[in-house]
Amino acid sequence: MSRINRYILSELIPPLLAGVLLFTALLSFGYFFVSSQWLQGVAPGLVAQWIGYQVPDTLVKVLPMAAVLMTIVAFGRLNTERELVALQSGGIGLGQAGRPVALIGLLLALLSLWLSLWVAPKANVETRSLYWDVMTGSGLSSMAGRTLDLGGGLNVYWAGYDPATRKLQNVRAERWSKDDPKRVELVFAREGTFEDNLLRLTDYQAFTVNYAAAAELAAGAQQKQPDLPQAADPGANLLALRQQAEGVNNQIMSVFPVIALEDDPQKPLELQSGTSRKEALARFADAIGADDQGWDQLTATLNDPQAHATERQDAALTLSRKVALPFGNLVLALAALPFALRFGRSLGVSLGLALLASLAYYLLTALGLTLAGSASGPLALAWPWLGNVAVLLAGLLLLRRT
Structure with missing residues (x-):
């Protein structure tokens, strides 16, 4: 790895870790705040365990936001302090400088995919069981x-x-x-x-x-x-x-x-x-069920010859969604480059842009899932990728104008 790549990685990792900690803390506090009225008298250790079980699913949701924040903060500073100009004068273009972003985005996508399909479903089951059977005692x-x-x-x-x-x-x-x-x-x-x-x-x-x-x-x-x-x-x-x-x-x-x-x-x-x-x-137990289906359950349904066609279609759609969201890390990290060059001048602006870009991505993904519900066949499986495709195209369009 070249010295330039190591230097850019050193700029990317601190805002990435800070974003992960910040967004995870905010979302975990939201879970606790919503449920706090039913947790009176519960031992703090149980509450900590309950929040800990939610971390894998929380990470799947917050890693794309942290990826956007990472790119905007790091490249916004490099651009503001003219370090990108210095790199370009030395023959290093934006594409080469952005390779560390692609590397981290790909690693985040693989981590999120592992969490989404193998870790979070089991942790979500333990979360609900701990809450209803132990913490509140209401059980079934x-x-x-x-x-x-x-x-x-x-x-x-x-x-x-x-x-x-x-x-x-x-x-x-x-x-x-x-x-x-x-x-x-x-x-x-x-x-x-x-x-x-x-x-x-x-x-x-x-x-x-x-x-x-x-x-x-x-x-x-x-x-x-x-x-x-x-x-x-x-x-x-x-x-x-x-x-x-x-x-x-x-x-x-x-x-x-x-x-x-x-x-x-x-x-x-x-x-x-x-x-x-x-x-x-x-x-x-809840009005909104936990995401408890992982790779084993989904593939078992897809390969079950006795499963109803609707069940197999739902399993395929869920699997498509669970793959599309992790790869949003890579898409958002790369698509944030032109936003960083144009607007990443301060930490407050970077944080706001990260939240706006993530909100747009999640809204487009939710729209794709809604459209998938009324579609069938391969088209239904493609709709969950709407957020990825739209954000990537917007980033490329803005990059051409930068």
């Missing part, structure tokens, strides 16, 4: 009265939740057959628990219901039953009545092929769910 209370899709075809409803005993009250679990869309397994239980990926139900009744057979039974009941012929032999009449009763009974059994009642109160019914308790808290 916020999900009472809602029917939740716990994965693996299992939908669960509970009317109430007791945080002291961690027990669900008046539970209904249902799992629809993949082969027969009109066949369902239903379980009604007085109590239950949900720990890890295991739903344990006690005092339960389980039914398998065939709604196609129920429709046939209802249609047959609406039709007038033919009168039985009156035979001279009373035994023949009894046999005909018995055959008719057996036919009705067989129809009822086809509607309810399985009925199970709990015999041993000490032996609960155990159901495996595709979503763990922590993941359920992350997705359903």
Whole structure:
């Protein structure tokens, strides 16, 4: 590495670190301030742990802002003090001087990609679990009265939740057959628990219901039953009545092929769910679910032949978004060069430009995600990159005029 590159790197790293610390602190304080009214009496160590779990996801959001600030502060100073003019007089153009910016931007993109796909999803799950189960103690209370899709075809409803005993009250679990869309397994239980990926139900009744057979039974009941012929032999009449009763009974059994009642109160019914308790808290406890899907979950959905087309499309769109945002670090760092040459004259101006450029980038990215929701195919996967493309084009256009 040349001395010039080392010198420019020494100018870039301090504002980058300062930006990361500043923006991370501001965002973390915002999280704490919003939730502080529910954290009264919580041990400071738990609060620190809760904020620490949010750092990976916070870094994914603030690194692009820090990248913009890095470029504007460093190259704004170099330009103001005529050091760029000195470099150009020595035969070093802006493109060569900007290589360290591209290097740091690429490293930030790779770091952000790793955080976004492998670290932040797991940390977000731990964040919500710590908050609802430990810090506030409300547990699964916020999900009472809602029917939740716990994965693996299992939908669960509970009317109430007791945080002291961690027990669900008046539970209904249902799992629809993949082969027969009109066949369902239903379980009604007085109590239950949900720990890890295991739903344990006690005092339960389980039914398998065939709604196609129920429709046939209802249609047959609406039709007038033919009168039985009156035979001279009373035994023949009894046999005909018995055959008719057996036919009705067989129809009822086809509607309810399985009925199970709990015999041993000490032996609960155990159901495996595709979503763990922590993941359920992350997705359903808040009005806005946490970003808990990483590389493993997204690729598993994309490669699952039994997954619905909508599920695969959503997974592909999420993966596109999770790749596009990290590479915003590289795009914003390079696109900020012309802004630095034109406006980066003071720290206050640099900070303001960094915030404005980041805000524009996030607004364009949000617009792209909105447009992706109404598109399909490859076009839907391209829309999350709208912010990257627009900011890069704006930077190139402004650079030509600089």
